[in-house]
Amino acid sequence: MAETREEKRAPSIITVTELSKTYAGGFRALDSVNLDIRRGEIFALLGPNGAGKTTLISIICGIVNASSGQVRVGGHDIWREFRAARSLIGLVPQELTTDMFETVWATVNFSRGLFGKPADKALVERILRELSLWDKRNERIMALSGGMKRRVMIAKALSHEPAVLFLDEPTAGVDVSLRRDMWAMVRRLRENGVTIILTTHYIEEAEEMADRIGIIRGGRITLVEEKAALMEKLGKKQLTVQLQHPLADIPEALSDLPLTLSADGCALHYHFDSQGAQAGIAVLMRRLGEQGIEFVDLHSHQSSLEDIFVSLVQAREGAE
Ligand SMILES: Nc1ncnc2c1ncn2[C@@H]1O[C@H](COP(=O)(O)OP(=O)(O)OP(=O)(O)O)[C@@H](O)[C@H]1O
Numbered sequence: 001m002a003e004t005r006e007e008k009r010a011p012s013i014i015t016v017t018e019l020s021k022t023y024a025g026g027f028r029a030l031d032s033v034n035l036d037i038r039r040g041e042i043f044a045l046l047g048p049n050g051a052g053k054t055t056l057i058s059i060i061c062g063i064v065n066a067s068s069g070q071v072r073v074g075g076h077d078i079w080r081e082f083r084a085a086r087s088l089i090g091l092v093p094q095e096l097t098t099d100m101f102e103t104v105w106a107t108v109n110f111s112r113g114l115f116g117k118p119a120d121k122a123l124v125e126r127i128l129r130e131l132s133l134w135d136k137r138n139e140r141i142m143a144l145s146g147g148m149k150r151r152v153m154i155a156k157a158l159s160h161e162p163a164v165l166f167l168d169e170p171t172a173g174v175d176v177s178l179r180r181d182m183w184a185m186v187r188r189l190r191e192n193g194v195t196i197i198l199t200t201h202y203i204e205e206a207e208e209m210a211d212r213i214g215i216i217r218g219g220r221i222t223l224v225e226e227k228a229a230l231m232e233k234l235g236k237k238q239l240t241v242q243l244q245h246p247l248a249d250i251p252e253a254l255s256d257l258p259l260t261l262s263a264d265g266c267a268l269h270y271h272f273d274s275q276g277a278q279a280g281i282a283v284l285m286r287r288l289g290e291q292g293i294e295f296v297d298l299h300s301h302q303s304s305l306e307d308i309f310v311s312l313v314q315a316r317e318g319a320e
Contacts, residue, residue, distance in 0.1 A: 012036040013088075013164055013195050014060060019069030021055055021219075029055040031219040033069070037164070042186065042196040044210035044227075046203065052219040053199040054094065057166050061091045074163060087115055090157035090165045094172065096149050098156065100142035104133055107141060108155045115160035127155050131185065147178040154185075165189060167198040171205060183209055207231075239270040239281060241288065242297035251291050257284060268293075 014037035021030040029052045037043050045053050058064035060071050062078055062085070071078045076085035098107055108124050128134045131151045136144060141152055150170070157165060167186070171179040179202075186196055186209060200206055206213055206227070213230055215223040223230075246265035258271045268288075272280045288295065 011039055013039040013074055014197075015070075015072045016056075016060070017070040019056070019059065019071060020067050021052075021059060021064070022067045029219050030059070030066075033216075033219070033221050035214065035221055035224065037195060037197060038212075039163075040190065040193060040195055041211040042190055042198070042209050043212050043214060044206035045197065045199045045214045045216060046206055047199075047216035051216045053216055054168060055219075056216070057091070057168055057197070057199065061089055061166060062086050063091075087160065088163045090160070090162035092150075092153045092157045092165070092167045092170060094168045096153060098141055098149075098152065101140055103138050103140055104128065104144070104152055104155070105137040107152065108159050111156040112159035117160050123161070124155075124159060127158050130188070131155050132181075147174050150174060151182075158189075162194070164195045164197065167196065169199055169201065171200070171202065179205070237272050237300055237302045239272070239284070239298060239300045241268040241270065241284075241295045242299075243267060244294035244296050247293070251293075253291055254287060257287065 014035070016033055016035040019030055019033040020028070022028045033052075033056060035056075045056070047053050055064060059066045060073065060078065062082055071085075073085040074088045076088070078085040102110070105124070105128075108128065109119060109121075112120065112124065125134065128137055131154060133148065133151055133155060136148060141149060144152065154165075154167075154170075170186075171182055174182065183205070186198070190196055198205070198209070210227050213223070213225055213227050214221055243266055247261060247268075248265060250259055250261050250268070260269045260271070261267075262269065270281070270284050
């Protein structure tokens with residue numbers, strides 16, 4: 001019997017069911033959130049400031065109490081089987097929280113001990129080498145650069161060999177080259193079987209890294225989708241035809257094509273989706289030729305995840 005899509009999909013490692021959180025002051029930060037994280041994926045959680053990303057992560061990690069709902073990590077209920085659930089999780093918080101006077105080596109070993117795991121020098125060495133921190137192992141944390149401190153936080157989170165790693169804004173304030181190093185490192189972790197959940201304000205980061213994207217707004221998950229499918233479905237391409245002579249209007253004979261004219265009349269924009277692009281462009285070229293419309297330049301633009309995200313958020317704001 002043929003496997004269904006459902007059966008082929010990796011099983012969930014985290015299951016969030018009807019999770020709600022109302023803070024003491026009465027603010028409802030999460031509203032009936034349902035979410036499945038698949039084993040071995042990189043899942044990017046996107047949302048504007050105050051959307052509830054940190055609240056959701058903090059609840060899954062047992063730092064904040066939920067008001068209602070259920071969370072299971074590796075099949076363990078995070079309240080009734082807290083230790084078992086928590087031992088599967090590594091958390092790299094937004095803020096750097098560590099003893100600045102300790103050495104890198106001591107702090108990472110200590111973090112492992114906090115989870116009741118026996119010392120494992122070879123493992124800690126491997127983690128530090130992987131994160132390019134081995135040369136800095138005897139430095140005090142306060143003597144490290146911001147990017148290195150951030151990597152120490154990742155080393156601490158990995159020290160007890162978690163199956164799931166939460167990265168809350170991992171590259172905030174990190175320069176472009178270090179950001180790329182971090183992305184490569186996160187990919188290597190995934191290759192080693194670690195499930196990664198990251199929140200980010202850099203949509204480019206989600207576009208680059210994620211297998212799936214979740215969007216959260218006002219405490220509600222408004223969309224969860226495979227990144228590739230999201231970009232395929234919502235991604236639009238635009239071909240701009242720079243004209244030799246400006247047009248006052250789009251000729252009647254071309255009115256059946258998805259064309260718009262720039263305000264100055266000097267460019268035609270042809271809008272199409274990713275499928276059928278080549279056939280569409282060939283037809284456009286032929287039809288422009290038939291109309292005697294000459295052009296001097298052509299360039300195409302494909303919408304990025306950022307364009308898609310902005311249009312989704314705007315569409316929903318318009319609907320509210
Ligand atoms: N301890 C708290 N008490 C009351 N309200 C809180 C508390 N913590 C967070 N909130 C509120 O809950 C909402 C969600 O906050 P949260 O930090 O989860 O958002 P976020 O999506 O992580 O935002 P950011 O992208 O800015 O980090 C915000 O409106 C915030 O002000």
